[in-house]
Amino acid sequence: MVGEVIAATFLSEYQRVAEKLSARYPSVDIEPIIRLFVIFGEFVDTKGITETICEDQDDNKFIECAIAGQCKLIISGDKHLLSMEDHV
DSSP: OOOOEEOHHHHHHHHHHHHHHHHHOTTOOOHHHHHHHHHHOEEOOOTTOOOOOSSSGGGHHHHHHHHHTTOSOOOOOOHHHHTTGGGO
16 A cells, blocks of 8 residues: 555544535545554655645645655545646
């Protein structure tokens, strides 16, 4: 399994989305997936990296993390991040 590059701020975002999905799909438990991110993820420090290129300013943290982790791609279902495919 390839580890996901994550910043500490992601965990609160993942938790927020998990709660939203749990309300919509009560039979799905996303907590084990979040635990896998914590166990296998590579945490990176995004201090000093500031990007403001995403339409949704809250999503810039994902761009910053990708830069800090020297990632080649971001996997997301977020419409704002998906619309940025031309910025690669």
